[in-house]
Amino acid sequence: MIEISHLSKQYISPSREEIRALDDVSVHIQKGDIFGIIGMSGAGKSTLLRCIGLLEPPSQGKILIDGADVTSLKGKKLIQLRRSIGIIFQGYNLLMQRTVAGNVAFPMELTGVPKAQREARVRELLELVGLSDRARMYPSQLSGGQKQRVAIARALANHSKVLLCDEPTSALDSLTTQSILGLLRDINERLGVTIVVITHEIGVVRAICNRVAVIDSSRFVEEGPAQQVLEHPQNRVTRMLLGIKEEL
Numbered sequence: 001m002i003e004i005s006h007l008s009k010q011y012i013s014p015s016r017e018e019i020r021a022l023d024d025v026s027v028h029i030q031k032g033d034i035f036g037i038i039g040m041s042g043a044g045k046s047t048l049l050r051c052i053g054l055l056e057p058p059s060q061g062k063i064l065i066d067g068a069d070v071t072s073l074k075g076k077k078l079i080q081l082r083r084s085i086g087i088i089f090q091g092y093n094l095l096m097q098r099t100v101a102g103n104v105a106f107p108m109e110l111t112g113v114p115k116a117q118r119e120a121r122v123r124e125l126l127e128l129v130g131l132s133d134r135a136r137m138y139p140s141q142l143s144g145g146q147k148q149r150v151a152i153a154r155a156l157a158n159h160s161k162v163l164l165c166d167e168p169t170s171a172l173d174s175l176t177t178q179s180i181l182g183l184l185r186d187i188n189e190r191l192g193v194t195i196v197v198i199t200h201e202i203g204v205v206r207a208i209c210n211r212v213a214v215i216d217s218s219r220f221v222e223e224g225p226a227q228q229v230l231e232h233p234q235n236r237v238t239r240m241l242l243g244i245k246e247e248l
Ligand SMILES: Nc1ncnc2c1ncn2[C@@H]1O[C@H](COP(=O)(O)OP(=O)(O)OP(=O)(O)O)[C@@H](O)[C@H]1O
Pocket: 011, 012, 013, 019, 020, 021, 039, 040, 041, 042, 043, 044, 045, 046, 047, 048, 090, 200
């Protein structure tokens, strides 16, 4: 479904030094996967998610979605495709001046969905994420877990078949984390949505991912079925994320 080959991304710092955020990353995400990308802070995870979400063009390499090369799409076609991908950002990114219902409706306003249809979809999505009774409240009146549920509902508004999640549980306590992960699993199973989840918590991979890639200093160092990687970690960084102490 999403094929990334030899993707690299460089930024130029204000002092004109090159920052390599991604270096020759290749991966194949299959339809129906809950694919985990795990790594330490600054490894390049959010950069990769922005590239997959078509928010930023890669410096080198290719992204294929459903077999079509989307790397060099521009203008209307790019915007259209971008809107078919749901993204949950690190830190929610909700519109603070809009109610919960207004946030969920927003992507449908952008794509010109008629009002009655929009309202019906908002009701359906708020029910899905368990927030029907919070529709008229504002983000500032919600808990972190509830904000994340609004972000999930909004990301699915236009019937996205892919959901990209950047650290969806990093600011939540363990019980709320379990409920958000349960919701993501439910969305994957019931709606058939392919999910890419970025995290630095191995527990997230253990709870919901069927495959995982480990990223370290802008490169993938290990990739495979989640169970295999968790049980037989090959790389030092994977073992560190698993909390396994190395002999010096
Ligand atoms: N727009 C940008 N301009 C310049 N450098 C950037 C930009 N975005 C990211 N970087 C750099 O790229 C590297 C990777 O950043 P990225 O945000 O992808 O890390 P991350 O793995 O998501 O970290 P975290 O777990 O802390 O969110 C960092 O060194 C960062 O400073």
